[in-house]
Amino acid sequence: MTKPIKPLRAKALAGGLLTLLALASAGSALAAKDVVLAIGGQPETLDPYNTNTTLTTAVTKSFYQGLFEFDKDLKIQPVLAESFTVSKDGLVYTFKLRQGVKFHDGTDFNAEAVKVTLDRVLNAENKLARTNQFNRIEKVEVESPLTVRVTLKEPFAPFINSLAHASAVMMSPAALKKYGSKDIAFNPVGTGPFTFVEWKQTDFVKGKKFDGYWKKGYPKVDTVTWKPVLENSTRAAMLQTGETDFAFPLPYEQAAELKKNAKLDLMTGPSIITRYISFNMLQKPFDNVKVRQAINYAINKEALVKVAFSGYAFPAQGIVPQGVKYAHKMAPWPYDPKKARELLKEAGYANGFESVLWGAYTNTTTQKTLQFVQQQLAQVGIKITVLALEPGQRTDWVQAAPDSKTAKVRMYYAGWSASTGEADWALRPLLATESWPPKLNNTAYYSNSKVDADIANALKSVDEKEKTALYRDAQEQIMKDAPWAPLVTEQNLYATSKRLSGVYVMPDGSIHSEEVAVK
Structure with a gap:
């Protein structure tokens, strides 16, 4: 039967001059119909299937x-698909597509474009980071120009959630043929509101208004420029001086000062972003559960919230953050350094040990977190060296490590948001045995057959009670095994100029900008 698309609940200034010079080449935020958005990191690709x-x-x-997207409440909305049907066995999805949509190169959006796009990510030879998100697809078939049928290998309850993820975009078949599967990363051609202009990898990504955009009245600005600004204080300073219309994330400690600026709107919102430290369980001493538990006891999460996040966070309430469907709320690990020392002694490390903690980002909040954890662990005899990784280092040293036995990662501070809005994408990419790097992001190299079975069975189930029980069981087992030290769930803090509208930060930390407008 036909299912209408209805909502599915998921629940420094020191660098200022350099910033000004770089912005001169990227376009000014002061121009009436040009917008600059300052962000806290550099895109490593413009291929959403490979990140x-x-x-x-x-x-x-x-x-x-x-075909779909999440709105600000993580409810699914139709975009390039208008409706879909599902077979009784849950294996066949048939999509009716939106008519009259063009890609930036003039190519028609149709069923063939859907097939070409999905076939690309399913081709293991392309080695795309998001292949596992779609690997339950058996085949994609064109029924008519505006009807496409997708057959799954097995029932996959969150399939529409996966298609609503920001990575699941439609690419121009002509562009894929012209640039190839690799070089499309430097030449994006989609159906979005802006056409690609230029990418200077450390400086900016720029797009211009797509006159053939299918949504009438949009886009409302001439150009949009994404400006990576790694230093928190510099992003805040750019807002104050008008160099940018939007900044995220912001230094939490400057929230009070930014709020006083009559030209800015300071915004906070709930997030599903959990920050955690993973332990490489294949390596000593992290192969010992008592060591992993000791580290959890040794870190004062309440103090971390104050020191690094200025109160704009709270201790993690389990493995999956609240707001994600099937999240099981659990009490945070208590701060008990005495218990930590006892566990270390029981594990054979009465005098502590030395190790390395890498951070997945270089922003100042990460730097503060790494330093705080370093100080906390020193108090129980664990001496760690900390290093915040550049994007290239993060990819080469952690995500693309070819052999689990020789992977150099030991302790790894990172964050994750389940951007499909469901517990599957909060657990499977990070904690399933199948997700060890370089396949996905299980940087703990954690493996528990019971957890694997719970995740696999929950994916197939369409019974809400059964799925809830399976995901709860998996999360409780993970907490017992302690492959992580869950730290905090943060709030999203961002600001916009008063002239800006149509831009906001979503709970998963993504940024909605398709309806950007200026007064």
Whole structure:
């Protein structure tokens, strides 16, 4: 039967001069119909199928769209699909597509474009980061120009959630043929509101208004420029001086000062972003559960919230953050350094040990977190060296490590948002055995057959009670095994100029900008 698309609940200034010079080449935020958006990191690609970074897919949404999308409440809305049907066995999805949509190169959006796009990510030879998100697809068939049928290998309850993810975009078949599967990363051609102009990897990504955009009245600005600004204080300073119309994330400690600026709107919102430290369980001493538990006890999460996040966060309430469907709320690990020392002694490390903690980002909040954890662990005899990784280092040293036995990662501070809005994408990419790097992001190299079975069975089930029980069981087991030290769930803090509208930060840390407008 036909299912209407209805909502599905998921629940420094020191660098100022350099910034000004770089912006001169990227376009000024002061021009009436030109907008600059300052972000806290550099996109490593413009191929949304080849990244696990929310920030990167936020940028690529300027150029691309998918069949569905999440709104600000993480409810699914139709975009390039108008309706769909599902067979009784849950294996066949038939999509009716929106008529009259063009890609930026003039190519028609149709069923063939859907097939070409999905076939690309399913081709293992392309080695795309998002292949596992779609690997339950058996085949994609064109029924008519505006009807496409997708057959799954097995029932996959969150399939529409996966298609609403910001990575699941439609690409121009002509562009894929012209540039190839690799070089499309530098030449995005989609159906989004902006056409690609230029990408200077450390400086900016720029798009211009797509005159053939299918949504009448949009886009409302001439150009949009995404400006990576790694230093928190510099992003805040750019807002104050009018160099940018939007900045995210912001230094939490400057929230009070920014709020006083009559030209700015300071915004906070709930997030599903959990920050955590993973432990490489294949390596000593992290192969010992008592060591992993000791580290959890040794970190004062309440103090971390104050020191690094200025109160704009709270201790993590389990493995999956609240707001994600099937999240199981659990009490945070208590701060008990005495218990930590006892566990270390029981594990054979009465005098502590030395190790390395890498951070997945270089922003100042990460730097503060790494330093805080370093100080906390020193108090129980654990001496760690900290290093915040550049994007290239993060990819080469952690995400693309070819052999689990020789992977150099030991302790790894990172964050994750389940951008499909469901517990599957909060657990499977990070904690399933199948997700060890370089396949996905299980940087703990955690493996528990019971957890694997719970995740796999929950994916197939369409019974809400059964799914809830399976996901709860998995989360409780993970907490017992302690492959992570869950730290905090943060709030999203961002600001816009008063002239700006149509831009906001979503709970998963993505940025909605397709309806950007200026007064």
